[in-house]
Amino acid sequence: xxxxxxxxxxxxxxxxxxxxxxxxxxxxxxxxxxxxxxxxxxxxxxxxxxxxxxxxxxxxxxxxxx
Numbered sequence: 447x448x449x450x451x452x453x454x455x456x457x458x459x460x461x462x463x464x465x466x467x468x469x470x471x472x473x474x475x476x477x478x479x480x481x482x483x484x485x486x487x488x489x490x491x492x493x494x495x496x497x498x499x500x501x502x503x504x505x506x507x508x509x510x511x512x
Contacts, residue, residue: 448483451476458484460506467502 447458452474461470463477469484470477485494486505497505 447485449474449476450481450483451478458482460502467499467506469496469502 448455449471452471454471454473459470459472460467468477469479469482476482479496485492
């Protein structure tokens with residue numbers, strides 16, 4: 447993931463705001479999806495478009511299994 451506002455190169459967070467899930471840069475707080483690049487594996491493919499609330503919730507709930 448990449449934030450075009452501050453240059454953050456790491457995982458953009460999914461946070462809940464006013465009952466809605468939004469993507470937020472952990473460094474500068476940017477929430478403008480037009481100014482960030484996010485890539486996640488969805489349905490077996492790497493997707494770079496933003497997702498609906500249901501898919502975003504599923505992405506938020508994922509855990510890393512080592």
